[in-house]
Amino acid sequence: MTAEQTYDTVDMMLNMGPQHPATHGVFRMVLTIDGERVVDVTPHIGYLHRGSEKLAENESYGQVVTLFDRLDYVANLNNELIFCRAAERLMGIEPPERGQYIRVILAELNRLASHLLFIGTYAIDLGAMTPIMYGFRERERIQNMFESVTGARMMHNFIRIGGVKEDVPADFVPRVRALLDDVERGVHECDRLLTFNEVFLARTRGVGVIDVPTALSCGLTGPSLRASGMAYDVRKDYPYEVYPYLSYKVPVGENGDCWDRYYMRVLECYESLSMVRQCLDQMEEGPVMAQMRRIARPPKGEVYVHGENPRGDIGVFLVSDGTDKPYRVKVRPPSFCNLVSLRPMMRDAYIADAVAILGSLDIVLGEVDR
Amino acid sequence: MRSKPVQLAIAGVLFVGVGVLVAVFTLALALLGEPDDNVTALTAGKLVIALFALLTLITTLGISLVWLERKQLGRMQGRVGPTRVGPFGLLQVVADGIKLLMKEDVSPSSSSKAIFYVAPLLVFVPSFVVWLTIPLSEDLVVRSLDLGVFFFIAVSVLSIVGLILAGWSSNSKYAILGGFRSAAQLVSYEIPLILGVLSVVMVADSMRFTDVVNAQATVPYIALLPLAFVVFFISGLAEVGRTPFDIYFAESEVVGGPFVEYSGAHWAIFFLAEYVNTFVVAALGALLFLGGWVWPFGDLGQVPSVAIFLGKTYFLAVVIFWVRATLPRLRIDQLMNVGWRLLIPLGFASVILIAVQRFYGWPTWTLTLMSLAALVVAAWVQMRMQRKDAVATAQRYAQRAVEVQPSRRRPGPESQQA
C-alpha cells in the first residue's frame, strides 16, 4: 500500500485526432492511457458537420439526393437509394422493375467498393501496406463502371425519385460480368493475403469484443452487429426493392471481435458479387423511371424508411408539408451509432488496439457528422 | 521562416558536422590498440580519406535501398514505383533528399533544443561507425578487429539512446510513446540478436569477421545453423524497426514515434540512418550466415568478391522488404512475447545445441538436423496457436451463414407492362 502511494503514477491523456492517420477523417478520440493501456476513451465528433439535414429542408426533393451523396461518401449510391425510397414511399409510387434492378446492382457494387476500401484501410491501420493497393485497384474498376453508367465516380446523383436517371449503357451487362470476375479475383487475393495471416490474427482475434446485448444497447448495426452473432440484415428481415427475388447468405459471426467484423465484410463481398450476378440474370428490358410529375411534391405526411448500407442500418425520416421541399429530413447514420459502441469495445485495449477497433467499425465521418 | 541559402547552409553545416563526428569517433577507435598484421597499415591521413570514402559509399548504399524498397514494394503492390526522376526513377531519392534539405527545419517551441538537435546524430553515428570493422571483402575493411563482432554489437546498441532522447526532447506525447516503445523493443531484441551471433562465433571460433567468412568457405552457416539464422534475422528486423516490428514509429498509431516532430535535414538524417541500419543487418546476415564474399559453388572467375558480398546483402534486403509488403504490425505486448518467450529460448537452444555438438565432437551435419528440428517444433507450436482456430472458425461461419431464399416470385414481364 505504501509502495503504491510512494510510486504514484498519473494517467496520460493522449489526443488522437482530428488529424491522425488512423482516424479515417476528422474524428478525434481522447484516450486516457496508463502506459500502453487504454483506461478510457472519449470520442469527439462534429468536425465535418455541414448541416446536411438543415440544408435539405431548403432544397427541393430532387436536390436533396445530392446531399445524400455527400453523407457516406464511400457508399454514395446506397445513400441515394434510401432517400429516394423514402420519398417514393411518401408519394406512393413504385419504380419500374428494371429501375429497381439497376438500383440494386449499383447499390451492391457500391457495397463491394466500400468493403474493398475497408479491407485496404483496415490493413493499413494494422500496418500492412499491400492490401490497400489491391483493394483500391478493384475499387477503381468498380468506379470506372460507375463512371460509364452515371457519369461520375463518386457523387453520382443517379438514383432519382421514381427510378434511376437513365438506362444503363448498351454493353452494361457483359461489362459488369467481366468486372465481377475481376473483382472476385481481387477480393480473393486480399482475402488470401490478410485473413489468415498470423500477425493479422494476433492483432484482431479477441480484440474489441462486444456482446449482442451491449451492441443492441449501443445501436450497433450492419456487419459489426452480425459479427457479434445477431443475424439482422435489413435486406433479409425487411426486404426492399428487388431483394426478395434474390437468394443469398447473410454471414453471421460468433465472437464479436475485430477479426469477425473484418471477416463478415469479406464474406459479404462474395455475397454481393453473387447478388449482382443474379440481378444481371433476371433483369429485363423496360422503363427505368416511374411516371410521375416533373417536380416531386409528396403529399403531407411522414415516413420512416431504413435500409442496409455497407456500414449498417441507415434510416431516413422524411416529413412533407405538401410543398416541393421536405419539411424535415432526418438521417439515422449507421456510423454515428456504431461509434457509440467504441467505448465498450475499448475495455482492456492497448493503444494499438484502439486503432484496430476504430478501423474495424469502418466509420465514414461525412455520415457521422452530417 | 529562414531564407533558402541559409537553409542550405544549415543543412550543409549539419552534414559536415556529421561527417566530422563520424570521422573523429572512428579515428579514435581505429587508432586505439595495436595495428593488425593482416591489414595494410594506414597512416592517420590515409585513414581519414578512407573514412570519408566509406561514409560516401555507405550513404550511397543506404539510399540505394530506398530506391530498391520503393521499386520492389511498387511491383509487389501492382504499381510501378518511382519512374520519373532519372532512369527507372533512380534519382528519385536524390530529388527527395534535395527537397528535404530545402525544407524549413522546424522544432517545437517547448522542446529541449540541444538534445533535440543532437539526437539524430546519436542515431546516425553508430550506424556508420559499425562499418569500421565490417569487411566488404577480404581486403576492403578499415580495421579488421579481433573482436569485430563484439564491436559491432557494442556500437549498434548506442542508437537506442538517440531514439529515446529524440522522443524525450520533442516534448510530444506521440514522440515520448515512440521513444519508450523503441527502448523496450531494442533492448529486448538485442539479446536474441546476440545469441544468434554468438552461435556463429561458437562455430567459427573467432570474433573476427574475416575469419568467420573464411570458415564458411565450403558450407555457409545458414545450412549449418538455420535456427540461429532465423533468430538473428527476426531480431535483426526488430532492431532496425522493419515491419512487422515497426511499432516504435508506427504511423497509424504513434504517427512516426520519435521522429514525429522532426522535419527537413534532421528528419533526413533519421531516415538515412534507418536505411543504413537495414543495410547493416542485411550485410551482417550475409557475412555471418551466407558466407560473405565466398562463393561455395564453383569458381566464378572474374566476379569481384565485393560484388558477391553486395549481391548477398541485397538479397537479404529484398527479403526484408518482402516481409514488409506482406505482414501487418505486431502489438507491443505481442512483440515482447515474441522476443522473450520465443526468440530468446530459441537463441539459447541454438547456443546449447552447438555447445553439446562441440563438446561431444559430433559431426557438423548433426547440428543442421538438431537446429532444423528445433525450428520446425517452434514454427508448429506458433502456427497452432492462432491459425488453426481461425480457419476452423471461418469454416464454421461459412456454414452458419443464414441462407435467404427468394421470398417472392419474380412477376413475369406481362404484369410489369400492365
Next chain:
Amino acid sequence: MTEQQPPEEQAAPRPAAHRGPPIEVAEEVLDSRGEHTAGALRLALRDMALESGGRDDVPWVRIGREHLIRAVESCVRSPNLRMDMLHCLFAVDYEERIELNYVLFSLGNGHKSLLKVDVPPDDARVDSLTGVWEAAGWYERETHDLFGVEFDGNPDMSPLILYEGFEGYPGLRSFPLHDYEEW
C-alpha cells in the same frame, strides 16, 4: 444549386399517374406486420397513448412527456414487443411544438415503432433515456445541439456535433440558413 429536377426520361407520351390536383395528405395505412406491432403497442401503452397512427410497418404512438420513461420501459419489458434497440431519436420542429421521435426496434421480434413526445419550445425538456439504452446519450446530445431540447438525467450534455460556444439551435425552423454571422 445547379441541380436539375428529376426529368422524365420517357419520350413517348404516357398517361401520367398523378396528374391533376396533388394529393393533400398521404394515406396512412398499416400493413399486416404494422397492425401486429400496433396491437402489441396498444396493449403495452394503453393508459399512456394519446394518439396513434402509422404507415406500412411502422406504427406510431403519441404519449405525454411525463410518461416517457414508463412507456419506454413497458415497451422494453412487454413480452410481445421486447424493443431492444433505440434505432433513432430525433426532433421535428413544428414551431408551436417540438416533436421528439423515438424509433424503437425489436430485432428479436421484428417490431418497428415510433414513440412521439411533444414538448413546448419554450420549455423543451424531457427525461433522458441514457439509463435504458447507451445509444440514447449521443442522440440526446445531438438533439440538444440542434434543437435545444434538455434531457434531464443525461450525465454528459456537452456539445457533440457543434463546437463549444455555438450560439443558437440551428435545427430549429427559425434559425436562418444563410443570414447569420459565425465569426
